[in-house]
Amino acid sequence: MSFNEKQEQAMRRALELALNGPVKGVNPRVGAVLIDQSGEIVAEGWHRGAGTAHAEVAALNDLREKLAASGQLPTDAAQIARGLTAVVTLEPCNHTGKTGPCALALIEAGVEKVIFATNDPGRESSGGANTLRDAGITVESGLLKADADELIRIWVKATEQKRPYVTLKYGSSLDGRSAAADGTSKWITGPEARRDVHLRRTQIDAILVGTGTVIADDPELTARALDGSLYAEQPLRVILGETEIDPGARIFDTSEGKAETVQLRTRDLHSALSRLYEMGVRHLMVEGGATVASEFARHDLVNEYLVYMAPKLIGGPITSLGNLGVATIDQAKVLEFVEIKQLGPDLIIRAVERGN
Numbered sequence: 001m002s003f004n005e006k007q008e009q010a011m012r013r014a015l016e017l018a019l020n021g022p023v024k025g026v027n028p029r030v031g032a033v034l035i036d037q038s039g040e041i042v043a044e045g046w047h048r049g050a051g052t053a054h055a056e057v058a059a060l061n062d063l064r065e066k067l068a069a070s071g072q073l074p075t076d077a078a079q080i081a082r083g084l085t086a087v088v089t090l091e092p093c094n095h096t097g098k099t100g101p102c103a104l105a106l107i108e109a110g111v112e113k114v115i116f117a118t119n120d121p122g123r124e125s126s127g128g129a130n131t132l133r134d135a136g137i138t139v140e141s142g143l144l145k146a147d148a149d150e151l152i153r154i155w156v157k158a159t160e161q162k163r164p165y166v167t168l169k170y171g172s173s174l175d176g177r178s179a180a181a182d183g184t185s186k187w188i189t190g191p192e193a194r195r196d197v198h199l200r201r202t203q204i205d206a207i208l209v210g211t212g213t214v215i216a217d218d219p220e221l222t223a224r225a226l227d228g229s230l231y232a233e234q235p236l237r238v239i240l241g242e243t244e245i246d247p248g249a250r251i252f253d254t255s256e257g258k259a260e261t262v263q264l265r266t267r268d269l270h271s272a273l274s275r276l277y278e279m280g281v282r283h284l285m286v287e288g289g290a291t292v293a294s295e296f297a298r299h300d301l302v303n304e305y306l307v308y309m310a311p312k313l314i315g316g317p318i319t320s321l322g323n324l325g326v327a328t329i330d331q332a333k334v335l336e337f338v339e340i341k342q343l344g345p346d347l348i349i350r351a352v353e354r355g356n
């Protein structure tokens with residue numbers, strides 16, 4: 001295998017390591033490996049979530065432990081990575097946040113070269129590449145960039161837009177209805193779709209519904225298996241709107257590992273999203289009802305539509321979305337499908353606004 005192929009293999013390993021990190025939270029998933037001059041991996045690390053060591057530091061710690069275990073720790077213990085190359089999925093950070101700057105840690109450890117896949121979009125944290133170059137380290141970027149970008153797609157979008165990435169989720173009949181004329185709507189889609197919704201709830205930071213939905217449906221808004229048992233990962237529950245909610249509502253029940261619930265007493269979606277971002281929410285799932293869902297869509301605050309479509313026809317007046325501010329067909333919101341899959345009898349459709 002050529003040296004270039006070994007570098008690419010090292011980056012693939014770093015991408016794989018990154019997947020060990022949490023899918024949600026304020027920090028991205030990042031993986032790092034250290035390779036020697038023949039391209040062999042000598043140490044590995046990944047970021048385990050906000051407040052813990054960054055991937056590069058985790059890899060340096062791994063190296064230190066391995067050297068110590070084999071009695072090879074150099075006398076100048078600071079320079080443990082002399083001559084090694086760091087292969088990282090994200091540009092090493094340049095700032096002191098909850099942890100120190102990775103660029104500095106790599107410089108101090110004596111690495112010779114740094115290869116990273118994609119840039120850090122954070123305004124404060126970016127600039128690591130330049131710091132490394134200024135210290136005389138060879139820096140290359142762009143190796144397997146597309147894979148690294150896909151891995152942190154949601155986090156990057158949220159960071160750039162300074163508000164949570166919004167997934168708007170709704171269930172719908174083939175003809176775009178969410179309920180029958182009498183308002184009944186339970187189980188339009190089947191158990192496979194329901195299971196999928198609940199699994200996705202474990203992968204997001206927060207789930208939002210309007211006060212109307214809380215009053216009408218008294219939902220629990222937890223992430224549960226089909227047998228009703230709670231998953232370990234639960235999203236923060238968010239109620240949007242000014243109407244007072246009965247403190248006895250199921251959404252306020254925090255027993256048995258159920259998440260906290262907050263009510264944002266505002267109708268201003270921008271301020272609601274800013275507050276959620278400040279609270280650490282990077283991926284928000286908006287689950288209804290139709291009024292809240294339509295408001296998010298109308299204000300172009302939806303990054304991704306997640307539709308569970310049942311092969312049923314309901315007809316009548318109760319549609320999944322209401323007024324979107326589309327007065328004439330030229331104003332229709334044009335989306336593109338990025339995923340279509342059959343789940344039992346139903347379809348799951350993911351769509352994004354073009355260029356979003």
Ligand code: AOF
Binds near residue numbers: 030055090
């Ligand atoms: C890296 N390696 O493994 C990660 C990075 O508050 P802190 O100190 O944890 O810094 C968080 C920021 O650092 C985060 O917003 C992102 O820009 C970057 N994440 N950088 O060099 C890592 N997780």
Ligand code: ZN
Binds near residue numbers: 054055093094100103
């Ligand atoms: Zn860092």
